[in-house]
Structure formats: structure tokens, C-alpha cells
Amino acid sequence: MTASGPLLLLVEDEPQMRRFLRVALEGGGYRYLEAATGQEGLAMAAQHRPDLILLDLGLPDMDGLDLMTRLREWARTPVIILSARGQEADKIGALDVGADDYLTKPFGTGELxxxxxxxxxxxxxxxxxxxxxxxxxWRVDLARRQVLVEGREIHLTPIEYRLFTTLIRHAGKVVTQRQLLKEVWGGVAGAQPLYLRVYMAQLRHKLEEDPSRPRYLRTEPGVGYRLRTED
Structure with missing residues (x-):
């Protein structure tokens, strides 16, 4: 990586495609890192904080959309999907989970x-x-989806984890019930504020020293919830 431009991360398992992308990025003056699996890509994104990610959907260890979903739990890094899947539904699905652009293989260097x-x-x-x-x-590793309380790992259900990380993304701010229902349940029909009360009680039981008098997971009556960041 002798260039001095923005740092890009390639997450692509095909050696031939990596060679093509390597030549294109070197010609464009970019620095780059390469990952051949989804797990490796997540680890490198967390460690190196690239300016942009080029992501293949067909990875050997996970679907690219799953990687995209996990990445968006903690990073807003621009992501361009590179995929042989050219159906409109594939493009919509990728954009809906947070991708910024979608290129269908094969494509030219200039367009890329x-x-x-x-x-x-x-x-x-x-x-x-x-x-x-x-x-x-608390110590929460968003890239590894690991939640520790005083060094001890705590198991959260998928919904508990989505609720907790949504509050983390908006730490210190009030998040309305409507916004939480949309971000955690994805606008599923029938999702109600009662769900929030139930899952917030479960989170407090697992994470707070005194669940009946929560220090950090606070209720804002009639509005929503807030993750308090000040002591």
C-alpha cells in the first residue's frame, strides 16, 4: 500500500476479483486492505476504520447482507456492494440494510x-x-457482539441486543417509543409499547446493579427511554 489516498477495505473471497480490484485501486491512488471472509472483514473494519468498504455478498462464512447488518450496528462507513446478483430484489435488500451503492459484476474500472x-x-x-x-x-464490543459486566460476559437475546445497541447508538439522548419499535422490530405489524417495557425490564435485570432503581437504562415517562451516560 504505497498510495496516500483514502483507505479502502475489500471484502471479497475470489482471488481473481481481488486482483482486478487491487489494480483498479492502485491506479486510483487508494490505499487498501483485503479480507477473504466476513469475520475477517468485520475484524479489519473495527481495527483499521477504513474510509470505505467494497463488499461482496457471496462470502464463504456468511452472507454479505448479514455482515452489512452487523456493521451498521456500530459504523456508518460507506459501503459499496459488489455482487453477481443482479436482481432488483437483491439491490433493494442491500440498500435497505444500509449499503450506499450496488455494483453488479462484471463492471468496469472507470465506473467503480x-x-x-x-x-x-x-x-x-x-x-x-x-x-x-x-x-x-459495562464494556460492549459492538464488532464482536459481546456484552461484559465487570468482565463477565452476559448473554442477551437478539431482541434484547438490538434494543441495547439502539440505545447505545443514541447514548445520552431520549429515544421515543415509536423510534425504538421501528429500529428494533423493523416496523413489524402489532409491535406495541408493551414489548418495550417487557424487554427493558429484562435488560435491567441482566445489566443494572439494582434493576428496580436503574442507573443507566432510564425511562422518560410518556416519551421513551434514554441511556444515561453521566454519573
Whole structure:
């Protein structure tokens, strides 16, 4: 990586495609890192904080959409999907889970570099989040989906984890019931505020020292919930 431009992460398992992308990025003056699996890609994204990610959907250890979903739990890094899947439904699915652009294979070098320039121009550089969140006795590794309380790993159900990480993303701010229902349950018909009360009680039981008098997972009566960050 002798270039001095923005740092890009390639998550692609096909050696031939990696060679093509390597030549294209070197020609465009970009620095780059390579990962051949989804897990490796997540680890490198957390460690190196690339300016943009080029992501193949057909990875050997996980679907690219699953990687995209996990990445969006803690990072706003621009992502361009590179895929042989050209159906409209595939493109919509990728964009819905947070991808910024979608390129169908095969594609030309010129188009790829143009898409990269556009994504970098539109990147929200002020919204870079650390993949490790610490508060009081808590340590949450968002890249590994690991929740520790005083060094002890706590098991959260998928919904508990989505609720907790949604509050982390908005730490210190009030999140309305409507917003939580949308982000945690995805607008599923029938999702009601009662669900929030039940799952918030479960989170407090697992994470707070005194669940009946929560220090951090606070209720804002009639509005929603807030993850308190000040002691």
C-alpha cells in the first residue's frame, strides 16, 4: 500500500476479483486492505476504520447482507456492494440494510472509481463510532457482539441486543417509543409499547446493579427511554 489516498477495505473471497480490484485501486491512488471472509472483514473494519468498504455478498462464512447488518450496528462507513446478483430484489435488500451503492459484476474500472468518489464525497465523516462502548461496569464490543459486566460476559437475546445497541447508538439522548419499535422490530405489524417495557425490564435485570432503581437504562415517562451516560 504505497498510495496516500483514502483507505479502502475489500471484502471479497475470489482471488481473481481481488486482483482486478487491487489494480483498479492502485491506479486510483487508494490505499487498501483485503479480507477473504466476513469475520475477517468485520475484524479489519473495527481495527483499521477504513474510509470505505467494497463488499461482496457471496462470502464463504456468511452472507454479505448479514455482515452489512452487523456493521451498521456500530459504523456508518460507506459501503459499496459488489455482487453477481443482479436482481432488483437483491439491490433493494442491500440498500435497505444500509449499503450506499450496488455494483453488479462484471463492471468496469472507470465506473467503480466513479462510484467510490461519489460515496466518499457523501460520507458522513462526523459520525465515526468506536466499536467498543464502555460505561460504568459495562464494556460492549459492538464488532464482536459481546456484552461484559465487570468482565463477565452476559448473554442477551437478539431482541434484547438490538434494543441495547439502539440505545447505545443514541447514548445520552431520549429515544421515543415509536423510534425504538421501528429500529428494533423493523416496523413489524402489532409491535406495541408493551414489548418495550417487557424487554427493558429484562435488560435491567441482566445489566443494572439494582434493576428496580436503574442507573443507566432510564425511562422518560410518556416519551421513551434514554441511556444515561453521566454519573
Amino acid at each position: 472509481l466513479a462510484r467510490i468518489r461519489v460515496a466518499l464525497r457523501h460520507a458522513d465523516t462526523g459520525d465515526v463510532q468506536d466499536p467498543v462502548f464502555s460505561l460504568g461496569r
